[in-house]
Amino acid sequence: MNESSIYVSNLNRALKSIKSDIIVDFICSDAARIIVVTNKVTISSDLQSIKHYVKDTNCINSNKVNSPRFLQSKSYLKIISLLYLQKNTAISLNSNVIKSIIKVNHIFNNIILALKPHVIKVFLKSDIAIVWIDIWNVQSRSNTKMLINRCFNVGNYIATIWRANMNPRVSQCKNCWR
Numbered sequence: 001m002n003e004s005s006i007y008v009s010n011l012n013r014a015l016k017s018i019k020s021d022i023i024v025d026f027i028c029s030d031a032a033r034i035i036v037v038t039n040k041v042t043i044s045s046d047l048q049s050i051k052h053y054v055k056d057t058n059c060i061n062s063n064k065v066n067s068p069r070f071l072q073s074k075s076y077l078k079i080i081s082l083l084y085l086q087k088n089t090a091i092s093l094n095s096n097v098i099k100s101i102i103k104v105n106h107i108f109n110n111i112i113l114a115l116k117p118h119v120i121k122v123f124l125k126s127d128i129a130i131v132w133i134d135i136w137n138v139q140s141r142s143n144t145k146m147l148i149n150r151c152f153n154v155g156n157y158i159a160t161i162w163r164a165n166m167n168p169r170v171s172q173c174k175n176c177w178r
Contacts, residue, residue, distance in 0.1 A: 077164050
């Protein structure tokens with residue numbers, strides 16, 4: 001990164017060649033990634049041009065370059081009406097079971113969990129659980145908007161996804177804290 005000004009000007013030249021009005025302000029790096037700061041929010045074609053330029057430079061191992069992505073933040077959701085004890089097994093609902101449910105369900109395509117799911121039983125004598133999930137989201141919150149109020153099947157039960165507070169230990173509704 002000693003020659004970052006050269007890379008900034010070359011990236012700006014590459015963006016200008018595709019008639020983009022995006023300008024790269026500066027580049028910085030750490031052990032895990034390269035961060036490219038631009039003057040405006042980019043579109044996917046601009047990201048692809050940046051990706052091609054980075055892969056073509058000689059000082060970077062192109063096999064280790066991941067796809068560029070927009071700035072992300074966490075969104076907090078809860079899944080209600082899941083059975084705490086799985087039928088026909090002695091397995092209680094835990095984060096690994098939730099991850100496997102999310103992996104096979106189509107509504108969670110392109111969703112990346114930020115932390116492991118947190119499972120809480122609704123009542124001591126009840127067999128229903130609430131699961132809090134934290135997902136990575138883009139600035140437009142499109143991943144969250146796509147999931148809120150969606151239903152999906154887990155066995156014979158229908159689970160629903162709701163928006164949630166950041167902390168799963170905070171009461172989510174008047175019925176959940178009893």
